Amino acid sequence: MKTFLATLMLFALPAMAADRGPADRGPAGYSYGDPSLATAPYTLEDLALLKKSVLFSEDDVKWLRASRAVLEPQAEAVLDTWYGFVGSTPHLLYYFHNRQGKPDGRYLGRVRERFRQWILDTADANYDQAWLDYQYEIARRHHRVGKNRADGATGPDHIPARYVLALLYPITATLRPYLANSDYSAEEVDAMHQAWIKSALIQSILWSEPYMNPGDF
Ligand code: HEM
16 A cells, blocks of 8 residues: 555656756657657658548647646646556556666656646647657657657566557546636537547557558558
8 A cells, every 4th residue: 555655646746856858948858849859750741631530620729729728727637637547557557667666756757747748739739740750759759669768767668559549548538627627618628628539549649650560550
């Protein structure tokens, strides 16, 4: 029980101030827009067709933008919910372990800060080449081609594709009460929620590329 509580505490803690990246570049390990990033193996045209395939429209862009003001002040609570779930689910927490097989507090804290940034980036997304290239970087960071490197983490070096895809449900389902905690009508909250589901789906599809056989994506 003590270990379980300590683990949840780790998830609730934002990264230490000293662990942050330069103020103008965002959280430690965050490299959106960095020219050294690899170019995504999918194009802006591929993205346009993917958006059409999930019925993602300009209206969704509008509702995502609106969601930022609702979610930003609640971001720590949203992260507590998401990390609370992962932290209390041993087969998922495993991917945050260190080489000694224990939850890695530093790694958890640093990823949490970038996860917070992801909430804002998903709301603000402009779907340009830099956005696409960072999608590919996030993809690589879940896969053995890139996991652990941004934080010098020492534990498991690969997250199975099935869990990356499965997490789409808890992440989007648990967001609705936070969107509803606003002055928007139920219909407007639904519109924001649907936009989030579609955006998270597009992103997790883009994150699946490194897991596929060449030519299958
Ligand atoms: C739809 C599902 C998921 C979403 C939206 C998501 C979101 C994110 C985000 C935003 C980051 C930080 C990206 C950055 O570095 O800027 C990240 C990294 C990470 N996620 Fe996920 N994730 C998902 C699935 C999973 C699953 C199933 C696990 C397994 C427990 C997981 C574990 C991790 C780990 C360990 C990192 C750090 C990777 C590294 O070493 O750089 N994620 N995720």
